[in-house]
Amino acid sequence: MLKLPIYLDHNATTPCDPRVVEAMIPYFTNTFGNAASRNHAFGWQAEEAVDYAREQVAKLINADPKEIIFTSGATEADNLAIKGVFEMYREKGNHIITTKTEHKAVIDTCKHLEKMGAEITYLSVGEDGMINLAELEAAIKPTTILVSLMYANNEIGVIHPIKEISVIARKHGVLVFTDATQAVGKIPVDVQADGIDLMAFSAHKMYGPKGVGALYVRRKNPRVKVTSQMDGGGHERGMRSGTLNVPGIVGFGKACEICITDMDSDNKRIVALRDKLETTLLQMEETYLNGNKGHRLPQVSNISFKHVEGEGLLMGVKDIALSSGSACTSASLEPSYVLKALGLDDELAHSSLRFGLGRFTTEEEVDFAIDQVTTAVNKLREMSPLWEMFKEGIDLKSIDWQEH
Amino acid sequence: MAYSEKVIEHYTSPRNIGTLDKNKKNVGTGLVGAPECGDVMRLQIEVDEATHTITDAKFKTFGCGSAIASSSLATEWLKGKTIDDALTIDNMDIVEELSLPPVKIHCSVLAEDAIRTAINDYRVKNGLEALPLK
Numbered sequence: 001m002l003k004l005p006i007y008l009d010h011n012a013t014t015p016c017d018p019r020v021v022e023a024m025i026p027y028f029t030n031t032f033g034n035a036a037s038r039n040h041a042f043g044w045q046a047e048e049a050v051d052y053a054r055e056q057v058a059k060l061i062n063a064d065p066k067e068i069i070f071t072s073g074a075t076e077a078d079n080l081a082i083k084g085v086f087e088m089y090r091e092k093g094n095h096i097i098t099t100k101t102e103h104k105a106v107i108d109t110c111k112h113l114e115k116m117g118a119e120i121t122y123l124s125v126g127e128d129g130m131i132n133l134a135e136l137e138a139a140i141k142p143t144t145i146l147v148s149l150m151y152a153n154n155e156i157g158v159i160h161p162i163k164e165i166s167v168i169a170r171k172h173g174v175l176v177f178t179d180a181t182q183a184v185g186k187i188p189v190d191v192q193a194d195g196i197d198l199m200a201f202s203a204h205k206m207y208g209p210k211g212v213g214a215l216y217v218r219r220k221n222p223r224v225k226v227t228s229q230m231d232g233g234g235h236e237r238g239m240r241s242g243t244l245n246v247p248g249i250v251g252f253g254k255a256c257e258i259c260i261t262d263m264d265s266d267n268k269r270i271v272a273l274r275d276k277l278e279t280t281l282l283q284m285e286e287t288y289l290n291g292n293k294g295h296r297l298p299q300v301s302n303i304s305f306k307h308v309e310g311e312g313l314l315m316g317v318k319d320i321a322l323s324s325g326s327a328c329t330s331a332s333l334e335p336s337y338v339l340k341a342l343g344l345d346d347e348l349a350h351s352s353l354r355f356g357l358g359r360f361t362t363e364e365e366v367d368f369a370i371d372q373v374t375t376a377v378n379k380l381r382e383m384s385p386l387w388e389m390f391k392e393g394i395d396l397k398s399i400d401w402q403e404h
Numbered sequence: 405m406a407y408s409e410k411v412i413e414h415y416t417s418p419r420n421i422g423t424l425d426k427n428k429k430n431v432g433t434g435l436v437g438a439p440e441c442g443d444v445m446r447l448q449i450e451v452d453e454a455t456h457t458i459t460d461a462k463f464k465t466f467g468c469g470s471a472i473a474s475s476s477l478a479t480e481w482l483k484g485k486t487i488d489d490a491l492t493i494d495n496m497d498i499v500e501e502l503s504l505p506p507v508k509i510h511c512s513v514l515a516e517d518a519i520r521t522a523i524n525d526y527r528v529k530n531g532l533e534a535l536p537l538k
Binding site: 307308309310311312315316335345346347350382383384385386387388396399401402 | 407412415418421423435436437438439440441442443444445446463464465466467468469471472517
C-alpha cells in the first residue's frame with residue numbers, strides 16, 4: 001500500500017535507518033557518559049563507543065581513525081576546513097580556489113574570508129556542471145594554499161574528478177579540501193586513492209542522524225593542520241572543542257558501516273529506479289536534464305519542465321516531497337545559482353525539479369511520481385501563456401517583457 | 405510555506421482559463437511579468453461596446469500557485485463590471501481575499517497590472533486614451 005506523501009528529497013536529508021536508531025538508543029540512557037570523562041566507567045564506555053564509531057567512519061573513506069574530527073555536521077566541517085586552513089597557512093599565502101556551484105556553506109565561508117584578506121577564485125563550470133581542469137591549473141599561483149571543490153553537487157549530482165584535481169593541486173603543493181556531503185555513503189570515496197587532504201561529510205545524508213558530521217584531516221603525506229574555530233576543552237585533537245555527541249556519533253558510525261555493506265546493492269536498485277523516472281519524464285516535450293548525465297550521483301535527477309514554473313509545479317505534486325530551483329521556493333527570490341552557473345536561462349532554472357531517490361524508495365513510489373508529475377506538468381502547461389506562445393511558434397525572446 | 409485554502413482552491417480549480425481572440429476590437433489583452441522572473445500573466449477581457457461592461461474574462465498564467473490564484477480571482481471579479489469599475493480593483497483586495505503572505509504580494513500587484521493593461525488595450529483599440537499604470 002502506497003503511503004503518502006512520498007519522500008523524493010534525499011539530497012536534502014535522509015531518514016535514519018532503523019538499524020542506526022537501534023544502535024544509538026542505549027547511548028541516550030544507559031551508556032550516557034561524557035567521552036571526555038577519564039576517571040570512571042561511564043566515560044570509558046562512551047569513549048569506547050566513540051572510538052568504535054570513528055573506526056567505522058574511517059573505514060568507509062579508507063582513512064585512519066585518528067584523521068576523523070567529529071563536528072556538528074558538514075557546514076561546521078566546511079567552516080573548520082576552509083577557515084582553519086586559511087588561518088594555519090596564512091604565511092604561505094592567502095589564495096583559495098573554489099567553484100561557483102559549491103554549497104553555500106563553502107561559498108559564504110569563502111566570502112567571509114575575503115573580508116579577512118583572502119583572495120578567492122570562483123571557477124566557472126561548463127553547461128554540464130563540470131569544471132575545466134586546465135582552468136583550475138591556470139588559476140593556481142604561488143600564494144594558493146587551498147583548492148576547495150565539492151565531490152558531488154547537491155542540486156544536480158554532478159561528480160567532480162577529485163582524483164585528477166588532487167594530482168594537479170599536489171603538483172603545485174596546494175592542499176585539497178572537498179565538501180563530500182552528497183557523495184560519501186552514496187558512491188565509493190577513498191581519501192587515499194583520491195588524494196584528498198581534507199574532507200567534510202555528514203551523517204544525515206547517509207541514513208544517520210542529524211547534528212553530526214566529520215572533517216577528515218590528513219595526518220601524513222602531507223600532515224595537515226587546521227586552526228580550531230571553537231575554543232574550549234581541546235577535544236578532537238584540539239581541532240574541535242565541545243563535548244562529543246556520543247549517540248549521534250554512534251549512529252554516524254553505524255550508518256557508515258551499513259553504507260559499506262549495502263552500497264552496491266542499494267545503488268543497483270536506486271539507479272534503475274532513477275533511470276526509469278528520468279527516462280519517462282524526459283519523453284515529455286520540452287523537458288531537459290540538468291547536469292552531466294554520466295558523471296553523476298546514482299540517486300538524483302534534476303529536470304527542467306519548460307514553460308512551467310517550479311513552485312507552481314511543486315504545488316501540483318503535493319503528494320511528493322521534492323525541491324525546485326525556482327526562486328519562489330527560496331528566501332532570496334533568485335533562481336538556483338547552481339543552475340544559472342550552468343548557463344541555464346532564468347526561465348529554465350525556475351522550471352526545475354530535483355528528484356532525490358533513496359534507500360527506501362520503491363518502484364510503486366516512482367510510478368506514482370511519474371504519474372503525478374506528468375499530470376501536473378500537462379495541466380500547468382494548459383494554463384501557461386508561455387506554452388501557448390511556444391505552440392504558436394512565437395519566439396519568447398522576441399517579446400518585450402515588462403519586468404518587475 | 406503553507407498556502408491558504410483559497411489559494412489551493414483556485415489553483416486546483418482555476419476559473420476561466422483560456423484565450424480570447426486578441427485581434428477582436430472588443431477584446432483587451434494584458435500580458436505582464438517576465439519568464440526570467442518566474443511570473444507571466446496574460447489576462448483578457450471581452451467588453452460589450454455599448455455599455456463598456458466586461459462580459460467575459462480569461463487568463464493564462466506561468467507562475468507559482470499564488471500567481472495562478474490571483475489571476476483566477478481577477479477574472480472572477482472582472483466579469484459583469486464596467487471597465488471603469490474594474491479599475492477600482494486594488495491589489496490589496498486580492499491579498500486580503502486570498503490571504504497572501506508578504507512574499508507573495510507581488511503576485512497581486514502583477515494581477516492588478518494585468519487588469520489595467522488589458523483595460524488600456526481595450527481603451528486604445530476603441531479610441532479612448534490609455535490610463536497610467538499605478
